[in-house]
Amino acid sequence: MDSALEFSGIAKNYEGFALRKISFSVPRGYIVGLIGPNGAGKTTLIRLALGLIRSDGGAVEVFGRDPRLAGADIRARIGFVHEAPSFYDYLSAERVGAIMAPFYPAWDQTLFGRLIAEFGVPPRKAVSSLSRGTRTKLAIALALAHRAELLLLDEPTVGLDPVFREELLGRLSALIGDGFTSVLFSTQIVGDLERIADFIVLIRDGRLLFSGPKDDILDHWAVVRAGADLSAELAALGPRGLTTTRQGVEALVEDIDEARRRFGRRALVEKATLEDVFLLCREVSRRES
Amino acid sequence: MRHLLAKDVRLVAPYVWLILPAHLLWCVQASITPYLYLWMSLAAALGWTAAIITIEWSTEADRVVASLPVTRAAIVHARYVSALGGLALGAVLYLLYGYAVAAVASQAALRRLLGEAGWALGEGVVAFVAVGYALIIVFLPLFFRFNLPLAASLFAVSAGLTVSAAMALSGFAGFSWGLSGASSIGWPAWLAAVAVAVALGVFSTWLSVRFYESRDL
Numbered sequence: 397m398d399s400a401l402e403f404s405g406i407a408k409n410y411e412g413f414a415l416r417k418i419s420f421s422v423p424r425g426y427i428v429g430l431i432g433p434n435g436a437g438k439t440t441l442i443r444l445a446l447g448l449i450r451s452d453g454g455a456v457e458v459f460g461r462d463p464r465l466a467g468a469d470i471r472a473r474i475g476f477v478h479e480a481p482s483f484y485d486y487l488s489a490e491r492v493g494a495i496m497a498p499f500y501p502a503w504d505q506t507l508f509g510r511l512i513a514e515f516g517v518p519p520r521k522a523v524s525s526l527s528r529g530t531r532t533k534l535a536i537a538l539a540l541a542h543r544a545e546l547l548l549l550d551e552p553t554v555g556l557d558p559v560f561r562e563e564l565l566g567r568l569s570a571l572i573g574d575g576f577t578s579v580l581f582s583t584q585i586v587g588d589l590e591r592i593a594d595f596i597v598l599i600r601d602g603r604l605l606f607s608g609p610k611d612d613i614l615d616h617w618a619v620v621r622a623g624a625d626l627s628a629e630l631a632a633l634g635p636r637g638l639t640t641t642r643q644g645v646e647a648l649v650e651d652i653d654e655a656r657r658r659f660g661r662r663a664l665v666e667k668a669t670l671e672d673v674f675l676l677c678r679e680v681s682r683r684e685s
Numbered sequence: 686m687r688h689l690l691a692k693d694v695r696l697v698a699p700y701v702w703l704i705l706p707a708h709l710l711w712c713v714q715a716s717i718t719p720y721l722y723l724w725m726s727l728a729a730a731l732g733w734t735a736a737i738i739t740i741e742w743s744t745e746a747d748r749v750v751a752s753l754p755v756t757r758a759a760i761v762h763a764r765y766v767s768a769l770g771g772l773a774l775g776a777v778l779y780l781l782y783g784y785a786v787a788a789v790a791s792q793a794a795l796r797r798l799l800g801e802a803g804w805a806l807g808e809g810v811v812a813f814v815a816v817g818y819a820l821i822i823v824f825l826p827l828f829f830r831f832n833l834p835l836a837a838s839l840f841a842v843s844a845g846l847t848v849s850a851a852m853a854l855s856g857f858a859g860f861s862w863g864l865s866g867a868s869s870i871g872w873p874a875w876l877a878a879v880a881v882a883v884a885l886g887v888f889s890t891w892l893s894v895r896f897y898e899s900r901d902l
Contacts, residue, residue: 443901443902446751446752447751448748448751448752448901448902449901449902450899450901464898468754468755468756468759469754471752471753471754471755472754474752476752478748478749478752480745483744483746483749484696484740484741484744484746485744486699486740487695487696487699491695494695495692495695495696496753498688498691499753499754499755500754
């Protein structure tokens with residue numbers, strides 16, 4: 397599968413935090429959901445993809461090229477929304493758009509005007525007077541207005557009202573319909589991804605815990621809830637996650653059929669949601685570390 | 686690079702109207718303490734660059750700019766061109782206001798107010814450009830190597846040393862007085878001075894590009 401973005405064994409060391417040999421890719425024409433708690437390394441990965449920071453090992457390729465070496469060319473094909481959308485706060489949305497427009501050969505001023513109108517971004521008000529959600533909407537409009545082939549969205553739904561979140565997810569789904577646009581969507585709101593993502597990447601504490609098709613999780617993975625007496629038996633199954641609760645134990649396993657066969661009526665076996673994966677894989681990480 | 690320069694112009698556009706009245710203030714100040722005209726005009730000219738840098742730092746826009754389809758080298762080059770353009774504009778204003786004052790005041794009044802040295806004349810503008818240029822090529826590598834607060838602190842020390850050295854050449858009365866004999870220097874010496882300045886500028890730019898390309902944003 398042709399990749400728009402590929403991380404191969406990427407490593408980055410900071411004081412007190414390290415990304416450890418992370419590998420995954422964003423195939424062309426697909427949405428990849430990047431999930432993980434605060435401080436997991438999601439923003440670091442997006443900065444690496446934009447060439448804003450250097451890796452300490454491994455490689456990152458955007459459209460087959462190193463973003464730090466071929467930055468200008470490939471960044472024209474990238475739309476980005478940073479974690480805390482920052483602009484020249486004293487300028488209006490209209491002026492911010494006017495500053496950004498000349499940098500992008502494919503900038504569509506009509507589209508930008510239409511997007512900020514549809515998103516309800518006041519064109520002539522200073523950005524500093526806009527709410528966090530509205531600033532994010534502006535950032536999204538800027539990212540979409542130059543018809544990017546790769547969208548790097550770092551927590552784009554934070555601060556957005558549910559109605560706009562729905563709208564944004566719908567737009568992203570429609571965008572990839574051309575088979576040409578790819579999206580890396582970082583978030584902690586896993587419900588967003590359940591609807592639109594094709595692939596899921598889960599990281600925690602700088603480690604890759606899972607990378608694969610979302611449907612694999614939703615179709616095959618299971619959460620097994622059982623009494624504490626089954627803890628050892630569940631652990632022997634090699635679960636993706638195992639945690640102790642007041643009621644007993646919860647385990648995240650990859651094969652729902654096998655879980656049902658082995659535990660039958662002794663445990664409650666349910667299809668896993670992304671929320672389950674997000675929460676329980678955190679436990680695996682803690683246990684491994 | 687022209688898009689980056691256009692960005693700088695758009696950023697300060699809301700404040701452009703301040704430039705002319707600010708220089709008028711400098712003129713009034715010059716009538717009281719003439720030697721300050723040079724330094725105040727310099728501060729205004731460099732303020733262009735300082736304002737843009739401060740705006741981008743305070744809004745964390747440097748990360749956004751670096752995410753745009755431009756190379757780090759282009760960002761550095763544009764910053765130098767923008768800073769030197771601001772300095773050139775400042776030099777023009779420095780001359781214009783100086784000559785304007787000279788045009789309306791009697792020579793006796795000028796001598797009384799400004800002393801013998803012609804602060805609006807050629808020597809003055811040479812001093813203006815020389816000091817401004819030195820400050821720019823010292824500050825920008827620091828800026829591209831460190832974040833703004835640290836760069837500004839280091840720059841304050843280095844600028845203090847630069848200005849002190851300039852004043853030591855001419856006394857507190859101002860660098861322009863120290864260069865009052867500049868017009869009597871021959872062409873070879875001028876060319877050599879310009880060549881050295883250009884070489885230092887190229888080195889400063891090269892250093893800034895290296896620093897900025899290796900910096901994490």
